[in-house]
Structure formats: structure tokens, C-alpha cells
Amino acid sequence: MPPKNKRPLLLCFAYLLIASMFALPINGYLSIPKEQIIAVGDNPSVSTLFPKKLQDNFSLKIKNNQNNLNNKAVLSSNQKNSIANVPGKFDMSLMLFGLIPIKNISVSVVPDMKLYPGGQAVGVLLRTKGVLTVGFSPVIDKNNKSRSPAEDAGIDIGDSIVAVNEKTITTDEELAKLINDFGTNNEKIVLTIKKENIYVKKTIKPIKCYQTNTYRIGLLVKDNAGGVGTLTFYDPNTKKYGALGHMISDVDTNKQIVIKQGKLIKAHIEGIRAGKRGYPGEKVGTFIKNSDLGNIEVNSYCGIFGEMDKNLATNISEPLPVGFSHQIETGPAEIYTVLSGEKVEKFSINVDKVMLGKNDGKEMVIRITDPKLLGITGGIIQGMSGSPIVQNGKIIGAVTHVFINDPTRGYGVFIEDMLMEAGILDKNEETKLGA
Structure with a gap:
């Protein structure tokens, strides 16, 4: 390890060397997250951030190694032997040529989990805390x-x-x-x-x-809100769910609705109003009477969360493993959503861009590629928010927003952010491996 006073100079030299040799953009380095989450049996990775011609020059070195950590440092998550086999936390360094530390990364190892992907249309009924001022009369x-x-x-x-x-x-x-x-x-x-x-x-x-x-x-007020969205996931272990992928705001004030109480119910899609440039389109849905699914406890920037009384998702698929942000690749993926009635269908999309380190619900840029979906909806429409995104057999996130000027494209949120807001993952977990 070089002396601390020489480290900034070495880092500067290292980056200049990389940039001159491989023309690596500076935002490639800046996008390397300081924190990473992996499941037990998985491996940390930053390989998706570098061109293939660069990857042989980098490695990950585990710091303050404990007995239950595999000693081999890797760049990719594809190695057969996992680094950690129990939940906990450890630190590692991204190394250039095995000698020069480029960035420190804190890794949280969480229990292996599988979620039922959603896709079902759900009705959202909220009662606000107090009454909301929406205008003057x-x-x-x-x-x-x-x-x-x-x-x-x-x-x-x-x-x-x-x-x-x-x-x-x-x-x-x-x-x-x-x-x-x-x-x-x-x-x-x-x-x-x-x-x-x-x-x-x-x-x-x-x-x-x-x-x-x-x-x-002289006030206009209201005390409730409602709408139709899409279920993202259901966790069979905790009975918790996530939906919508974005915050519920009041349509009159565009401000976050503070929930006093709320419930999730089944919904039926009656029709589709296709989107086009300048108009996002929408699903036209109705609530199904006496079909309560669970409560709504949290309304956050990346969706609504609560507990389900009924497992809606077990009827459509097997549970899928979670794909964390460092495992997401640009390229093909798919979403689950309903276009008619209550039937969940799969449609092809492409992940155009992954923006690690963001936590604003706009962390992936996605593009609809499925001809059927494009023909019916024109792309991403209102009511599709929350549709789970699946890549390489793992649930990686949810649809959140549409580009108004290009309805074929929009944003997605990382599944790990939704799991944190749901209380399934604890971002502040300080347990050290081997402690």
C-alpha cells in the first residue's frame, strides 16, 4: 500500500494512464458505486462498467479478510466459487494491475431470496393524513x-x-x-x-x-386518492409486496400524498389508450369489488409497500432470484404486465443504460422492443408503472416513468431500492463477516 500522501498522485496517474490507453470516459470511473449488495452464494462485480479490453487490468481485492471469505479476488460475478457464504459485510478495493487501488467498495451480503414477480393490475385506495388543500374557492x-x-x-x-x-x-x-x-x-x-x-x-x-x-x-380540499397501477413483487417469506415503482402524488398539487391508511385491491383492465409523442397513454381499469389484497403502509419515491393478505403472484409463476444493480447488463430483458382483463403477459424490452449510484427511481433507461406491445400501447403508458423487469432469469427492477417525447422509452428503478423501502433489505446493516 503506497503512503497516504502519495495515493492521490498515484490515482491521478492511474486514471490518466487508463484514459490515454483505452479512452475510458471519466463518468465510467465516477459511476463505480461505493456500496454494493450481493446475495449469499453470489459475487461482487464491476465488470459491466468496463469494456472487455480493460477487464484483464482490474481485480477486486478483499480488505481485512475473515476466515469465512474466499481469498480469491475477482472482477466478474461469474466465477464458480462464491466469496461469501453467510450474510454480513466486508470491504474491497478495485485494483489496477493488481497494485494500484482505484476505489474502495463496501459490500453487503444478504440472505439469498426469491420473489414472485408481479405484473397484475392493482387498484390503489388511499386516505390521506388530514385533508389535502387542492385549490381555492x-x-x-x-x-x-x-x-x-x-x-x-x-x-x-x-x-x-x-x-x-x-x-x-x-x-x-x-x-x-x-x-x-x-x-x-x-x-x-x-x-x-x-x-x-x-x-x-x-x-x-x-x-x-x-x-x-x-x-x-375559501378552500377546496380532499381526503382520499385512488388509481390503477401494477404489482412489482411479492415476498413469500415476509408477506410484503411492492408496486408502482414511483411515488403517488396528488394530481392537483403534484406533491406526495401522506398516507393515513390505504389498501390494495384487484383491478380489471377494460381497455388501452395508446401513447404517442407528447401524450403518454394509459390503461383504463376498474376496481374489482370485495377483492382486497392487503394494506398500504409506505408511499415512497420508488413505489408503495405493505403486506398482502393473499398471495396474488403464486398463480402466475415460480419465484425468481433477485438481480442486484451490479448484475444488470445493457441488452435484452422483459417486463410482465396486463393489457386486457387480468391476464399477465411477458413482453420484450431492452435495457439501454444503467446508472449506478442513483436512487431517484430513474436508474435504468429502458426501451420497448416487443412488436405486440408497441402495436397496442405505443410503448410505456400510465398504469404500466410497477411492471417488473426481468433479465437473465432474475427480477432486477420495475418500470417507473415514460419519456413524454418518445413513449417507446422510459425509466426503471432498481429492485434493491424497492426492497429497502419495503423493509426487506436493511441498507444500514453493520454486521461484519466473521465478527
């Missing part, structure tokens, strides 16, 4: 003047009202009744409001509306 007072007490008090679209005079509210009907009751008694009200991640209080005097003969403050 001016109050016409006794002088026929238009007034907006809520807007004047600094309430914004997208705010959540959670209490009136310290009384918790859960529905828009409760809010309207309390405003009218206090207004009738000529009392002011104090609203407890959640703005982004902070709570504030606003004092407002309700005004009698001479159009409705009730006291109002």
Missing part, C-alpha cells in the same frame, strides 16, 4: 364581495390540514362541519397545517357564504 360575503380567508392567512395548495382548534380531522366533511360550527358561533378557528415536513398553525375567521348559507374559509 372564494367566499361571496353579504356585500357580494369575493374573499379568500384561507389564502390571505398563508395556506398554500398542497398543505395538509390535520386539526381544527386542536381537534384532529380525517375527512373533508369533518373540516367543513367544524368551520361552519365555529363560524356560526362567531369564533375564530386555529388550523394545524403540515407544510412539507413542518407543522404550523394559522388563525382564520370563517365568513358566511351567501351562496351556500354556510360559513367557509
